[in-house]
Amino acid sequence: MRTLPEPFAGWFAARGWVPRPHQLALCRAAGRGESALLIAPTGGGKTLAGFLPSLIALADRPRRTGPGALHTLYVSPLKALAVDIARNLLAPVEALDLPIRIETRTGDTPQNRRTRQKADPPEILLTTPESLLLLLSQPEAGAFFAGLGAVVVDEIHALAGSKRGDQLALALARLASLAPAARRVGLSATVAHPEPLRAFLSPSGRPEAVRLIQVRGGAPPALSIMLPEGHLPWGGHMGLASAPEIYRRIEAARVTIVFVNTRAQSELVFQALWRLNDAVLPIALHHGSLTVEQRRKVEAAMAAGKLRAVVATASLDLGIDWGDVDQVIQVGAPKGVARLLQRVGRANHRMDEPSRALLVPANRFEVVECTAALEAVRHEELDGDPPRPGGLDVLAQHVLAMACHAPFRPDDLYAEVTLAAPYAALSRRDFDDVLRFVADGGYALRAYDRFRKLFQDAEGFVHVRDQHVARQLRMNLGTIVESPMLKVRLRGGPVLGEVEEWFVSTLLPGDSFMFAGQTLRFEALDAMTAIVSRGGEGDPRVPTYAGARLPLSTWLAARVREILHEPRKWRLLPAPVQDWLRLQRRRSALPEKDGLLVETFPRGGRWFMVAYCFEGRLAHQTLGMLVTRRMERAGHAPLGYLATDYVLATWSAFEPTGIEALFEEDLLGEDLEEWMAESSMLRRTFRNIATIAGLIEKHHPGHEKRPRQMTMNADLIYDVLRKHEPDHILLRATRQEAAGGLTDVARIGLVLARARGRIRHMRLDRVSPLAVPALIEEGREWVAGGAEDALLAEAASLVEEVTGGEEIFAETLAEVTEGVRVRAGVVDTPRHRGKEQRPRRARFIRSAPKSLNGA
Numbered sequence: 001m002r003t004l005p006e007p008f009a010g011w012f013a014a015r016g017w018v019p020r021p022h023q024l025a026l027c028r029a030a031g032r033g034e035s036a037l038l039i040a041p042t043g044g045g046k047t048l049a050g051f052l053p054s055l056i057a058l059a060d061r062p063r064r065t066g067p068g069a070l071h072t073l074y075v076s077p078l079k080a081l082a083v084d085i086a087r088n089l090l091a092p093v094e095a096l097d098l099p100i101r102i103e104t105r106t107g108d109t110p111q112n113r114r115t116r117q118k119a120d121p122p123e124i125l126l127t128t129p130e131s132l133l134l135l136l137s138q139p140e141a142g143a144f145f146a147g148l149g150a151v152v153v154d155e156i157h158a159l160a161g162s163k164r165g166d167q168l169a170l171a172l173a174r175l176a177s178l179a180p181a182a183r184r185v186g187l188s189a190t191v192a193h194p195e196p197l198r199a200f201l202s203p204s205g206r207p208e209a210v211r212l213i214q215v216r217g218g219a220p221p222a223l224s225i226m227l228p229e230g231h232l233p234w235g236g237h238m239g240l241a242s243a244p245e246i247y248r249r250i251e252a253a254r255v256t257i258v259f260v261n262t263r264a265q266s267e268l269v270f271q272a273l274w275r276l277n278d279a280v281l282p283i284a285l286h287h288g289s290l291t292v293e294q295r296r297k298v299e300a301a302m303a304a305g306k307l308r309a310v311v312a313t314a315s316l317d318l319g320i321d322w323g324d325v326d327q328v329i330q331v332g333a334p335k336g337v338a339r340l341l342q343r344v345g346r347a348n349h350r351m352d353e354p355s356r357a358l359l360v361p362a363n364r365f366e367v368v369e370c371t372a373a374l375e376a377v378r379h380e381e382l383d384g385d386p387p388r389p390g391g392l393d394v395l396a397q398h399v400l401a402m403a404c405h406a407p408f409r410p411d412d413l414y415a416e417v418t419l420a421a422p423y424a425a426l427s428r429r430d431f432d433d434v435l436r437f438v439a440d441g442g443y444a445l446r447a448y449d450r451f452r453k454l455f456q457d458a459e460g461f462v463h464v465r466d467q468h469v470a471r472q473l474r475m476n477l478g479t480i481v482e483s484p485m486l487k488v489r490l491r492g493g494p495v496l497g498e499v500e501e502w503f504v505s506t507l508l509p510g511d512s513f514m515f516a517g518q519t520l521r522f523e524a525l526d527a528m529t530a531i532v533s534r535g536g537e538g539d540p541r542v543p544t545y546a547g548a549r550l551p552l553s554t555w556l557a558a559r560v561r562e563i564l565h566e567p568r569k570w571r572l573l574p575a576p577v578q579d580w581l582r583l584q585r586r587r588s589a590l591p592e593k594d595g596l597l598v599e600t601f602p603r604g605g606r607w608f609m610v611a612y613c614f615e616g617r618l619a620h621q622t623l624g625m626l627v628t629r630r631m632e633r634a635g636h637a638p639l640g641y642l643a644t645d646y647v648l649a650t651w652s653a654f655e656p657t658g659i660e661a662l663f664e665e666d667l668l669g670e671d672l673e674e675w676m677a678e679s680s681m682l683r684r685t686f687r688n689i690a691t692i693a694g695l696i697e698k699h700h701p702g703h704e705k706r707p708r709q710m711t712m713n714a715d716l717i718y719d720v721l722r723k724h725e726p727d728h729i730l731l732r733a734t735r736q737e738a739a740g741g742l743t744d745v746a747r748i749g750l751v752l753a754r755a756r757g758r759i760r761h762m763r764l765d766r767v768s769p770l771a772v773p774a775l776i777e778e779g780r781e782w783v784a785g786g787a788e789d790a791l792l793a794e795a796a797s798l799v800e801e802v803t804g805g806e807e808i809f810a811e812t813l814a815e816v817t818e819g820v821r822v823r824a825g826v827v828d829t830p831r832h833r834g835k836e837q838r839p840r841r842a843r844f845i846r847s848a849p850k851s852l853n854g855a
Contacts (some may be wrong), residue, residue, distance in 0.1 A: 003669070005056060007096050011214040014350040023049040026185065027056065029211050030150070035184040037156070037198050038192050041605045042345030044353065046187045047085055048092075050074075050152040051124070055092065055100070057149065058123050063099040067143035070121040074152045075168060076133060077159050079106040080168070084303075085154070089124070100124060105131050116142065129159065129168040130478045137172050137401040137474060148179035153201065157338070160200045161387035163479035163692065166394040169200060169420035174402065175191040176203040177416055184210070189345055190338040192382040199421040201389065219354040221344045223377060225370050225574075226329075226358045230578045232367070235773035238265050239331040241363035243272035246329055246360065251279060255302075255324045256309040259343045261332045263287040263313055267514045270311045274517075285517040286312040289485075290497040294516070308822060328357040333369035335645070336378045336553040337383045362772055364577050365560075368550070371572050372559035383555035390422030392434055392733040394479055396693035399438045403454055404470040407461040410435055433729040435462070438694070444725035445717070450707075451695070455471055469616050476698050481688040486527045488515055495529075496520075504530050512536025552616040554747060560612050563592040580769055586681040588768040596751065596759030597657050599768050606639065607655045610771045611648045611663070615752045617826035619744035621749065626667045629674075631656060642774065649774045659761045664754040668745060686734045687714035694729060 004011055004019050004027070012019055020499030023038055029036045040046045054072040061071075076082040101122035105114065108131065117125070121144060127135075135141060151172065159165040171598050175182060179572040186201045194214070198207035226249075239260075250256045250273070258273075260266045270285045277283065284298045284307050301307050305324055328347040334340035340359075347355040355494065359370040376383070402508055414431050417423050436442060441451030453469045456462050464470055485498040496516040504734075507513070507522040507752050512535075514520070521536035556763070563569045570578045584590060591612040599610045605621040611627075613620055620643030628650055637653035690696045696714050718812065721728045732759045762768075768776065 003223045004052070004155060008052070008092075011096055013090060020049070020215075022046075022213050023052055026050065026551060027053050029053075029213070030057075030183060033181070033183055034211050035193065035201060035203065035209065036211040036213055037186040037188075038199055038213045038215075039194060040213075041190045042341075042355050043348065043353075044189075045216055046189070047088070047154065047607070050185045051089060052186050054124065054150050054152075055098065058100050059096070061099075063123075064147070066121055067119070067121070067140065068147035069123060070125055070144065070148055071134070071143075072150045072152065073128040073148060074124065076126065076154045077164065079104075079108060080154075080225055082106060082128065084299075086126050087670060088302075095640070095781050105135070107131065108556075118274065126629075129171065130163045132171045133167055133398070133401055136171055136178075137470070137477070140346055141405050141406060142178055145175060145178045148158050148175065148182040150183050150185065150286075151175060151853065152187065152379050154187045155190045156197055156201065157191050160197055163202070163391050163394050165387065166260055166390040166420075167398070169390065170395070170398040170417060171424050172201075172203070173416050176419065176574075179632050179693040190341050190382060190619065192338060193386045196387045198423070201785065202421065203419065204286040204420045205421050205424050212825045221341070221377065222354040222356045223344065223374050224358055225367065225374065225572060232436065232574070233363045234580075235776045237364050238268050239360050240268060240272045241362075242331070242360045243269070244276060247273050249327065249329060249358065250281065250283070250309045253308075253327050255305070255307065256327050256329060257325055257343075257346050258309060258311045258329045258331060261335065263289055265332065266311050266313050266425075267517065268380070270517050271519075273309075273512060281308040282306060282719070283308060284310040286310050288313065289499065291495055292517055294497065301650075326356065327357070329360060330357060332362050333361065333366040333552075333645075336368075336556055337373055337381065340373050341377065341382075348470045353400050364580055365644075366698060367573060367577050368429075368563055369556065369560050369645075370560075372563055373501075375572070376556070377835045378560060383553040387422060389425060390420065391479075391689075391737070392430060392693070392729060393689040393693040394430075394728075395426075396434050396438050396630065397477065399435055399478070400453060400464070400469070400473050400694055403438075403464040404473055407457075407463045409460050410462060410472050413462075430729070430732075432822055433732075437729050441695070442721075442725060442728050442730075444721055445668060452692070473694065476691075476694065479692050481691050484747060485622055486525070488520070489529050490520075490525060491533050495643060496532075499530070501810050507541075510537075512540040514540045521672040530549055550622070552614075554615070556748065557616065557645075558613040559772050561591055561593050563776055564591045584769040588762045588764055588770070589760060591770070592754075592758065592760060594754055596755040597758060597762065598663075598665065598762050599764055600659070601764040601766055601768070601771075602654055602655070606651045606653065607636075608767070608771070608775070609650045609652070609656045610768070610774060611772065612646065613648055614748040615746065616647055617643050619747035619751070620644065621747050622744060623667075624650065626671050626796050627662050628668070629671055631664050634658060642658060644774055648769070649771070659677045660755075660759050663752055663755045663759060665749070665756060667752060668749060672745070681720055682734055682738055683715055686718045686730065689730055689733050689737065690714055690717065692732075695730065802854045 002023070002070070004012060007339045009019075016520055022038060023045055026036055026038060026049045036047055038049060040049075051072070051074075058071055062636075074082065074085065076085065083106075089102050089186050092098070093102060098268060100122045103113070103117065103122040104126045104127050105117060106810065107470075109131075118138070135144065138144070153159070153168070158372075159168055174186070179365075180203075184203065186197060186789055188197070191197060194212055195207045198203055198210040198212060214737040226242065226245055228245060231241075233241055233392050246258065247271075250258075254503050258269060260269055266285060266287045270283070273283055282301075284301060286295055286298045288559040295469060298307075298310060302310060325347050328344050330340065330343060339356075344355045344357040347357055358807060359373070361367040361370045361420075383777060399413065410432070414426075414428065417431065433442075435454075439452070439456075440446040440452040441448065445451045454462050455463050455465055484502050486501050487495045487498055490496065499515065503513075504522070504525060507530075510521055511522045513522065518534060519536050519540045520532040520534060522532055543792050563572070565579065569583075570581060573581075581590065589597055589601055591614070597612045602609055613623065615623075624641035627648070628641050631650065631652060634657075635654065636656050639651050639653060641648065641650040643649075651658070686698065691714075695717065720730055
């Protein structure tokens with residue numbers, strides 16, 4: 001196809017558009033019935049390209065009604081993205097008066113519409129992986145999908161390699177059985193490994209069955225680093241010192257998205273910006289713990305052009321097309337090049353014009369990381385890990401869903417499942433063990449009637465036991481297992497969102513905390529709800545969330561080490577950071593590019609050890625557990641440790657010696673196994689896996705289980721299985737996930753491999769410049785009152801100790817104490833310091849129209 005047929009060519013021309021080559025290429029592939037993966041820069045019309053062949057085909061097809069009418073299925077990782085795409089698709093459909101119905105089906109779709117869709121599906125249905133599996137579990141799924149002609153998977157890179165991706169891959173394998181002629185289209189802007197994504201999309205699991213359409217070019221993004229005026233902090237990871245500069249950039253732009261890395265950081269940055277908001281600009285807050293209604297109001301206000309800025313987490317990373325966004329500000333280091341480009345692409349959203357973004361590092365290490373990320377973007381290099389094998393817990397859920405759809409023979413289902421790329425290497429033993437578990441719980445649990453869900457008839461067909469089992473599956477379906485959450489409700493008012501149960505358990509009546517863009521006073525706990533009121537005294541705390549910190553990518557970490565180790569690359573860094581590194585070189589040594597620098601020094605009656613590993617906070621946390629166990633055996637009397645994205649630091653009663661032995665590769669043998677067996681991590685992992693696999697129910701007809709009940713049930717079952725069936729399939733899955741995921745064992749292995757024979761141990765008489773951030777940064781967010789004064793005094797002592805009063809570092813005390821005040825909850829900013837803070841009513845959208853207010 002060299003051009004589009006009428007009336008589509010006319011519709012393009014009326015808007016002054018010319019079809020892009022990749023849009024025509026997808027039309028040609030569709031004409032040949034080929035599946036395709038399209039990788040194109042943001043703003044290149046990927047979504048329209050994915051749907052064009054379907055719109056063209058449907059324009060000439062008489063409208064159908066009833067089962068079999070569905071022609072195109074669109075799968076998105078986000079509900080909001082599906083809604084946004086549906087809205088955008090209506091423009092050509094209405095302009096060309098096409099006989100096409102477009103609808104969404106997500107967890108937010110009303111029941112009456114879901115019922116109607118089953119009886120009379122639209123031509124184009126936009127959904128999520130969870131809702132797709134729910135449709136496939138219905139007995140009518142065969143008729144519903146019989147006429148399916150195309151499946152479009154958007155932001156495919158965000159799904160492949162995750163449990164939701166496993167779920168989608170298995171669903172696609174079933175669709176290949178129900179609608180073998182349906183072609184597939186994958187859409188993405190940032191892909192480091194195209195071949196695994198082609199395999200993920202392929203009906204046969206072979207990448208060569210999917211045509212790769214990769215668009216080169218496009219305007220490169222305009223990226224720069226913005227430092228705070230005055231002092232550049234040594235430590236801290238919130239970036240609040242740059243709030244005045246961020247606010248001025250918001251004032252000067254039409255629409256800005258301020259991306260942060262955690263929900264806690266979003267609350268703090270939002271509050272800091274509001275303190276500066278003399279112009280009363282409409283600024284919103286958007287993160288995953290706010291209620292759906294609040295997030296929808298923000299999204300609608302953004303789409304309608306009613307906001308000047310929104311502070312957001314990864315909840316707005318993907319795909320939503322707000323054409324008026326003219327800049328993105330990333331507060332904190334991006335942690336990955338692909339993630340940075342994904343966020344930068346939210347600005348401008350036009351392929352031929354540059355997306356503009358500012359990176360705002362929170363401290364000196366983050367300056368180096370941001371510089372490494374900009375260099376990678378300049379050289380068009382992406383990071384990212386290839387997809388991992390599929391999870392057995394997800395497979396268990398899928399097996400039960402397929403039994404709810406229709407009886408099956410195990411051989412047939414095994415053959416179908418192994419066509420899904422994440423399960424291509426699945427052994428028959430693992431499949432049979434999963435099937436046995438779904439059928440009766442396995443050897444240790446089969447005596448309990450509640451675990452019996454399947455039975456096999458005389459002809460070898462596997463059936464679901466009864467409709468009660470099917471209802472339970474549909475109520476609990478999904479792969480996202482949240483940490484135990486409690487709703488936050490204003491007394492006499494609306495629900496504002498959710499925080500983790502552990503955080504509420506640390507509050508006393510009268511304590512204040514920041515949430516939903518406002519300061520709240522905790523009053524009482526009522527069942528599953530924290531009752532709060534507005535206001536509060538003292539320094540408010542900020543809820544943090546388990547696993548919320550984004551991991552530093554392996555590839556970007558290597559670039560950071562390279563910059564630190566090679567002084568010729570320091571020209572890319574600002575002067576304060578260059579001075580910091582020069583002082584480090586004079587007082588100690590620079591981190592090794594391919595080795596491991598370890599420093600030890602006495603301070604305050606303790607001995608500190610700082611290892612510059614650069615493999616991310618998660619890997620360093622586990623490594624800290626293992627290293628301190630070994631230090632204990634060696635008689636060093638370790639007292640504690642902390643992990644940042646860049647370093648592991650320990651402190652002990654006695655001087656650490658035999659450093660090489662502490663970092664030997666056999667740490668990943670018996671030491672790891674012993675620690676995992678003793679720690680609570682395996683229990684937490686088991687609870688998540690058991691929930692996805694259907695052993696533990698989140699929901700039950702008539703009531704919802706409390707998180708504490710779920711944990712107790714999971715712990716009891718875990719103990720039973722360990723004692724009576726240690727090789728149970730869920731225990732195998734738990735150990736596999738704990739070793740490969742939660743503990744980041746692979747990255748620990750990289751550290752230890754680099755260290756083998758290449759450890760440089762520097763025994764110092766005092767703290768080194770690079771060690772200062774670690775000693776004041778982590779684990780001290782909730783400091784107040786006298787404790788804050790003590791920490792300020794400690795920071796001053798550290799600075800004096802490391803600089804020796806050198807003139808070029810005379811400003812350092814102010815830098816560090818400012819960082820301490822920020823982490824202590826004192827979030828005032830330079831512009832208002834010394835002024836009386838005028839109270840303003842806190843809202844999740846500030847100064848927006850009344851209809852948008854959160855209250």
